[in-house]
Amino acid sequence: MLSRTADSLYWLGRYIERAGNNARGLQVALRMASLTRDVAQRDSAWRALLIASGCEPGFRETGQVATQETVVRYLAADPSNPSSIISCIEAARRNGRQVRTALTVDMWEAVNETWSEARRSTQQTFAPDNLPVFLDWVKSRTVLFNGAYADTMLRDEAWRFVRLGTMLERADNTARVLDVHHHALGGTEEDGAVGYLQWQAILRSVSALRAYHWVYHSRLEPRRIAELLILRPELPRSMVACYGRIEETLDGIAASHGGRKGECHRLAGEMHARLRFGRIADVMAGGLHDFLTATIDRNLELGRQIQGFYLQA
Structure with missing residues (x-):
């Protein structure tokens, strides 16, 4: 196998997994914030999520304060963050497209349909009332991809x-x-x-x-x-x-x-x-x-x- 093909497959797996990990992390942080009255503790939970995702250095460079609004935006949809959920889906699809013939039909459809739906997301998608639905969707899509490659490759x-x-x-x-x-x-x-x-x-x-x-x-x-x-x-x-x-x-x-x-x-x-x-x-x-x-x-x-x-x- 050519090294560039292996590289695309390897990073396809990493980016899909990263998107799901970020979705779970955001869900947990939202739950913690809703159950914690102390503002300082809520903000601490969001900073902890940045550290756990490995995105804290990049977020710090933006000069923003770690609050629910800023962290959700950075980890879910910020195109300048290569590890945001939307960026991960974009990168996964890009890598998958480069090795399309190495993927099964089910794998490609899982990646491509996820990318197509993610492209239709708007600012409202990440609003507090809509965010849980989006995060559940991301988790289900990553499980679908993992099941597709486990069962069909x-x-x-x-x-x-x-x-x-x-x-x-x-x-x-x-x-x-x-x-x-x-x-x-x-x-x-x-x-x-x-x-x-x-x-x-x-x-x-x-x-x-x-x-x-x-x-x-x-x-x-x-x-x-x-x-x-x-x-x-x-x-x-x-x-x-x-x-x-x-x-x-x-x-x-x-x-x-x-x-x-x-x-x-x-x-x-x-x-x-x-x-x-x-x-x-x-x-x-x-x-x-x-x-x-x-x-x-x-x-x-x-x-x-x-x-x-x-x-x-």
Whole structure:
């Protein structure tokens, strides 16, 4: 497969996943804002969302204050933000169009129809009363795309590069969501109504609230939330599950290239092993924030290594 084709497939997966992650994050922030009376706490929730999405540096350059109106606009529709939902949909469609023949009919229709509908959005689409409908629509479209490529693609290189992009983006998002709320999980904040809302917000941000109750059959506890999202392989968005799929996918790509491997394979295997054999007691004892920050940094390095080994012509 040509590296430019692999690159387009990889970024198609990443951009679709990013759009869905931003939609979930916005939904959770809206819920937190509606349940929190204190204005400072509401604004703090919006700033936390910017940090979790990796968009805080770009937003800061705009000179705006992090409020519901400004953050919603920046993360949902701002064309100057390459990670806004609308920008992600545009980029996903652009990448999909470049590799149209590598996609199944269902995949292309999912991407193209999403793009067509997104183009019809107006300022009213992002008004407070209409925003929840838009965010639900974005989530449903990303689920549709993920289902289309899971159910209709041959398990060949094209499928592997879409999956690789999806899983790398998903792992990064889970780590960032946990990191931005690490104080609420590390025992440095008092347990109370606000703390409980934050614990719910963490789980809702990765669609794992019901999964938590199914696995633990108990009330929310910070340590168990961290364990679920970091070390439980049965949760599709846990870090260990994502890195397991990344390692598996990279091994499959290597096998189709005569077994040739690079630093990205070593790094993915190391990250997966660290999580697979890790214990939450050790993670918490060593500092949750330090652990997550190191993981985010290594995830960025993994992305660079994949880009250099497979995706650069």
